[in-house]
Amino acid sequence: MSRMLSLRLILTIMVLTTCGLSQAQTPAGVDSLENVVKSSNLPDSARLDALTRLSGLYQFVDFARSVKYSEEAIALAANTDLPLHKIKAYRNAALLYTISGDYSSALRYDNLALELDMIVKDSAGIAQEYNAIGNDYYDLGEYDDAYFYFTQSHRMASAARDTLRMLIALHNVGRVFKELGQFDQALDHLQLSKKLSETQNDREGIPYGLYEIGDVLLRKHEYDSALATLREALALVRTLHVDIIEPKVLSTMATAYLQQNDYKNALAFYDSAYALHQKTTNRYGMAEANLGRGIVLTKEGNFDQALEKFEASLSVARPLNARVLEIKAFNELSALWEQKGDFKKALYYYKQYKQLEDTLFSQETQGKLLRDQIRFETESRDTQIAALSQLQVMQHGELKKQEFVRNILVVVMALSAILLVTVYRSGQRRRKINTLLLQHQDDMEKRSEELERLNQVKDKFFSIISHDLRSPINALAGLLDLIDKGAIEPAEMHKHTQELKVRFNHTRTLLNNLLDWTLLQMDKLSLQAARINLRKIVDENIQLLISVQNKQINMINNVPTDAIGYADSNTINLVIRNLMMNAIKFTNDGGKVTIDAKPQPSEWLFSVKDNGVGMKPEVLNMLFDKTAPYTTRGTANEKGTGLGLILCKEFIEKNGGRIWVESEEGQGSTFFFTLPKAD
Known part of the structure; x- marks a missing residue:
């Protein structure tokens, strides 16, 4: 479960138990509320609130009864025009579906609550629902959408100076980085949010942070540190009665024991996690525990029992649209059938695994997530620096408070002259520390600007090759x-x-x-301008592309023999090749690509024209945007990255030319660029 779920649970119970009720109260209090619901002359608003409050009280006492009251509240809400009361009912229903592992249904009710929050213009409620929706997408394995909503929540919380929601959003962003394998960034966000939880007296945030940090350490194969952190998290969970994440902590500890080949402890912890999920009928959690059980049984050679667990897990994952769980189940089934010697079934499940994995972690998804990440890191850097500065100020303030107490004792025993000296020295020390802090902050800002530029290159590079090269x-x-x-x-x-x-x-x-x-x-590419024969370059690329392309494309070179330009031959060769490959990509089999050059007073106007599928007007403005590369599949399902056209633009401009495109959907496209003429 996510850190957001804890906040949602806390807020729900605070709202739903305004009369002072709680799970630990006597049955008489609950009975009196149930009698109120049965009253025939009760207004709809009061009945709706009472049903929702009863559902909240029974969440961890009698889950079936909690669901019953929630369903009655939802049915009543559908026939009323009470937005504030309906929001409470929808949030409670979303929480119940999350506890039971039905994340698609939770997403539906969170979206309904968000719509009403927007209608009543409740900015705090909108920020809360953004985080809840981000959590739903996270649980469904839709990490790009989860990242978007978590960062939206952070922006709104930052604008409202809501420190608690800001640290929760940072925590959840760290969880997304964890799932994407960016463990160092995940640890940075999770450790920062945990420190802020400690300073903000957010006691329940600490076990959430410890659990996620332990999970990251486990994925980094630091098993001893991971288990120590998870044990600390489990102890706090039980002390603070944060029951909602206890099965997740147990399941993660089971995985740690499994990876250390301690199958006995692994199976015991998976069984404990399964039992806790069963209490709340959390189908996703039970399926996840069954998957872990199956892996243990496979390691022990009990293939038939393992197969039963894997198939049970898969049968739950599909209707819940739990794609991450499906991917894991397909992968384990492929490995199991391979060990049993049935390679046909192993290949079948492997193909299912690869197809779903490629869909979930597609280049388009990675690119979108990268752009959101860069935007969020840029926007939140000042906030994070301010949070760290606030943390330093608070720690320094605590030290000063202790020093003040000591000084009071000194004042009682010392002369007034000693007090004056102490105050003077204290002021000097405080000014020196403030000066150092300001210098440190200036240095951090300068470094962050340089790191941002380098990170844009590194992140964009690795986000693309992480999928396409692998x-x-x-x-x-x-x-x-x-x-x-x-x-x-x-x-x-x-x-x-x-x-x-x-x-x-x-x-x-x-x-x-x-x-x-x-x-x-990185400014490592130097251009050497010289006289170049444009027709010869086109001929060479036509011969090259004929040998590697599978389509029957007719490529026509209409470039005049006297077309001599003055530019760097290597970069212009790459530009012409990229434009020709792009034309082939979006031209149907049997189509035509024409390359031409027209003389202008001081330059050559070069064109690459195809009779392919063409483009919509809104796409044309996106082609050369290096902050958000546009890419789509070709007529033969060819893949691309969007970098080719960006390279063309930058190379042409560095050679003193211009580049643009004209296109009409269904009529083909023509890319133009200019180059200086040779003297």
Whole structure:
């Protein structure tokens, strides 16, 4: 469960128990509230609040009864026009669905609550629902959407100076980085939010932070540190009665024992987690525990029992749209059938696993998440620096308070002259510390500007290659493994090799573009202008592309023989090749690509024209935007990264030219650029 869920639970119970009721109260108090609900002359607003409050009271006492009261509240809310009361009912319903593991239904009710919050213009409620919706998407494995809503919540909380919601948003952003494998960034966010929880007296935030930090350490294979942190989290969870995350902590500890080959403890902790999820009928949690049980049973050689657990987990994951859980189940089923010697089933589940994984962690998703990340880091840097400064000021203030107490004792025993000296020295020391803090803050701002520029290059580079370079290598490794085991028939070999050829051609182009783009960003690429024969460059690229493209595209070179430009030959060669490849990509089989150059007074007007699918007007403005590269698949489902056209623009401009595009949907596109003429 997420840190947001704890906040939602706290706020829900605070709202729903305004009469002073709680789970620990005597049955008489609950009975009196139930009698109020049965009253025939009760106004709808009072009845709706009473039903919602009763549902909240029974959440961890009698979950079935809690659901019953929630359903009655939702049914009544549908026939009323009481937005504030309906918001409470929708939030409570979303919380119940989250506890039971039905995250899609939780998302539906959180969206309903958000709509009403916007209608009544409740900014605090909107920030709360943004965090709740982000948590729903996180639980569904939609990490790009989760990141978006968490950062939206952080922005609203920052504007409202709501420190508690800000630290919760930082915590949740750290969880997203954890799932994406960016463990250092995850730890930075989680440790910062934990420190802020300690300074803000947010006691329940501390076990949440410890649990997530322990999970990150586990994924970094630091097992001893992970288990120590998780044990500390579990102790606090039980002390503070934060029951909602106890099964998650137990399940993560089970995973740690599993990775240390301690199967006995692993199975025991998975069983404990399953039992706690069963109390709240959390189907997702039970399915996750069954997956862990299945892995342990596989390690022990109990394949039939393991298969039963994996299939049970998968049968729950599919209707809940729990794609991360589905990916794990497909992967484990593939490995299990491979160990049992049924390579056909192993290949089937492996394909299911790869297809879903590629969908969930697609390049488009990574790119969107990268852009959101850069924007959020830029916007939140000042906030984080302010939070750290506030933390330092608070710590310094505590030290000064202690010093003041000591000085009071000294005053009682010392002469007035000693007091004056002490006050003077205290003022001097305080001014010196303030000066050092200001210098340190200026230094941090200068470093952050430089790091931001370097991070933009590094993050964009690795976010793209993390998927596109790994995919063909994994595919090749899987194919070689299957060939080695004799699981592929000779008749299928040609099909698989063709698929690999397409993937590696794409990867080769990607590598060339990325390396050139990186050199350009780091100012390591020097241009050597000289006389270049444009027709010759086009001829060479036509011969090259004919040999590697699978479409029957007619490429026509209409560039005059006397077309001599003055530019760097290597970069212009790359520009022409990228534009020709782009034209081939979006032209149907049997189409035509025409390359031409027209003389102008002081320059050549170069064009690459195709009769392909063309583009919508709104797409044209996005093609050369390097802050948000636009990419889409070609007519033969070819993939791209959006870097090619960005490279073209930067190279043309560095060679003293201009580049633009004209296109009409369904009629093809024409890319133009200019180059200086040779003297």
